[in-house]
Amino acid sequence: MGADSIPIAEPIARLIAEFNKLPGIGPKTAQRLTYYLLRVSNEGAKTLAEAILAMKEKVSLCSICFNIADSDPCLICRNEERDQTKICVVEEPLDIIPLERTKKYKGLYHVLHGVITPTEGVGPDKLKIKELLHRLQGGLVTEVILATNPNLEGETTAMYLQQLISPLGIKVTRLARGLPFGGDLEYADDITLTRALEERREA
Amino acid sequence: MTTPRVYKTEAIILKRINLGEADRIMTLYTPQLGKIKAIAKGARRPGSKLGGHIEPLTHSLIMLARGRNFDIITQTQTINSFLPLRNDLWRTTWGLYACELVDSFTEERLANRPIFDLLLNTFNWLCEANNGENILRYFELHLLNYLGYRPQLRQCVTCNSPLQPIPNFFSPHQGGVLCPNCGLQEPVARPLSVNALKVLRLWQNSDYTTARRIRINPQLASEIEQVMREYIRYLLEREVKSTAWLDKLRQETQRIVVDNLTKPN
Ligand SMILES: [Zn+2]
Ligand SMILES: [Zn+2]
Numbered sequence A: 001m002g003a004d005s006i007p008i009a010e011p012i013a014r015l016i017a018e019f020n021k022l023p024g025i026g027p028k029t030a031q032r033l034t035y036y037l038l039r040v041s042n043e044g045a046k047t048l049a050e051a052i053l054a055m056k057e058k059v060s061l062c063s064i065c066f067n068i069a070d071s072d073p074c075l076i077c078r079n080e081e082r083d084q085t086k087i088c089v090v091e092e093p094l095d096i097i098p099l100e101r102t103k104k105y106k107g108l109y110h111v112l113h114g115v116i117t118p119t120e121g122v123g124p125d126k127l128k129i130k131e132l133l134h135r136l137q138g139g140l141v142t143e144v145i146l147a148t149n150p151n152l153e154g155e156t157t158a159m160y161l162q163q164l165i166s167p168l169g170i171k172v173t174r175l176a177r178g179l180p181f182g183g184d185l186e187y188a189d190d191i192t193l194t195r196a197l198e199e200r201r202e203a
Numbered sequence B: 001m002t003t004p005r006v007y008k009t010e011a012i013i014l015k016r017i018n019l020g021e022a023d024r025i026m027t028l029y030t031p032q033l034g035k036i037k038a039i040a041k042g043a044r045r046p047g048s049k050l051g052g053h054i055e056p057l058t059h060s061l062i063m064l065a066r067g068r069n070f071d072i073i074t075q076t077q078t079i080n081s082f083l084p085l086r087n088d089l090w091r092t093t094w095g096l097y098a099c100e101l102v103d104s105f106t107e108e109r110l111a112n113r114p115i116f117d118l119l120l121n122t123f124n125w126l127c128e129a130n131n132g133e134n135i136l137r138y139f140e141l142h143l144l145n146y147l148g149y150r151p152q153l154r155q156c157v158t159c160n161s162p163l164q165p166i167p168n169f170f171s172p173h174q175g176g177v178l179c180p181n182c183g184l185q186e187p188v189a190r191p192l193s194v195n196a197l198k199v200l201r202l203w204q205n206s207d208y209t210t211a212r213r214i215r216i217n218p219q220l221a222s223e224i225e226q227v228m229r230e231y232i233r234y235l236l237e238r239e240v241k242s243t244a245w246l247d248k249l250r251q252e253t254q255r256i257v258v259d260n261l262t263k264p265n
Helices: A010-020 A027-039 A042-058 A093-101 A129-136 A152-168 A190-198 B089-105 B113-127 B133-147 B180-185 B194-205 B218-236 B242-262
Strands: A083-090 A107-111 A143-146 A171-174 B006-019 B023-030 B034-040 B059-065 B071-080 B168-171 B176-178 B190-192
Touching: A010 A027, A083 A093, A083 A129, A093 A107, A107 A129, A129 A152, A143 A152, A152 A171, A152 B089, A152 B242, B006 B034, B006 B089, B006 B113, B023 B089, B023 B113, B034 B059, B089 B113, B089 B133, B089 B218, B089 B242, B113 B133, B133 B194, B133 B218, B168 B180, B168 B218, B176 B180, B190 B218, B194 B218
Parallel strands: A083 A107, A083 A143, A143 A171, B034 B071
Antiparallel strands: B006 B023, B006 B059, B023 B034, B059 B071, B168 B176, B168 B190
16 A cells, blocks of 8 residues: 555565554554664664564474463473363463463363354364364363353354263363353453353353 | 434344454344444453344344444344354354355345345244254245345246156256256256255245245255255355355264264163
8 A cells, every 4th residue: 555655665664564464453553663663773673573583483382282382281281280180172372361360270271273163164173173082082181161252153162062072971161151242251351250260050 | 325424223243253452343234224344343352332232143233333444333232132043053053054145145235125034034933943954945045036046946947848747957057947858958957856846846935834834854855955055156156154064063963873873872
């Protein structure tokens, strides 16, 4: 758009374009960030660039729970003090943060990396569901807590998982209570989440 | 019709996609304006007043303010949240399929009141259904009718001769049934059994109360589904996305049934 019609130095246009790709950042904000960085010291710019590279190099997915981690297995999966009989299933890595903040949950996690969205063609094969079922085979897990978002796709995914897991003789509970329908777990407050954890019901 | 700066409408929520941090772009089907897209600001935050009222498969009353690119949802109130649809994996799937079909076939801001009524009725019927497949076929036939794609089931689409109660052919390209003579010359036509033609005709020409009384065996149901799927695929020039999930669910449920049968007690 603007970068084509107005002559902007190529390196600046390039950075604006890169910022523009980030979630929640429109063309205006992309420009503002770029011109801010233009005024930053070389040292400051280097620190930012290195932080991005280090994050990409040192962080990967835990091969057990698929959370984002700087070690494999991740800190939670390696911690033997955590309750190995419970697995809490979430949609995205970000959903773990509010649950950990409550300090009420001591079990393990499993990140699906998405949610069943029939009208977008996202089925169970595109999520880490096979991997979850694999974890349940050891016989150690006695409860699976479904903490997908309380909206249509989250409920669909939860109902589907319940149908798959219940026949294995494992208790399946749902975290939805207290969470308003249609919201995202990522934004839930501590009190609501703690109550949702304590009052989880059998799915 | 020009819409005022602020307006109120009934709507069925067809679809939503996330936008930015916490917003959503909603696709709504309304009685007077047809399909519209609107933004729900902050709808993904749990405290949002908009949240639950604008989930797909909901019938809501919606206040909108005219915006530059999209209109903005300012207030919502649920008329019917169709809980029996939502609380069952199969019914949710059937409902979403109906929504996707309406979304795929309609243009924005092109009113078609019968489609609104049909979709709303279909949700109600699905709420009470143990098997929604026949309801979906009834829905498809009537939706296509309201869109101007009513399949010709009375006479041969090529030679116009009345169809006989013998195996005929169905041609998605020509939008109807072909007699055996014409059908054999049309390479993309598929065979159509006598019973499938009978049931299709009856569903096309009767109201739901009559249509629901028909009981058909799984084999016939599957044949009719394939006919409709091919016709719809031809019209849309693509697959309906939620059919993949429908097929997957069917496959897995069959597997579970088979597992139970083979498991020693
Ligand atoms: Zn892990
Ligand atoms: Zn003919």
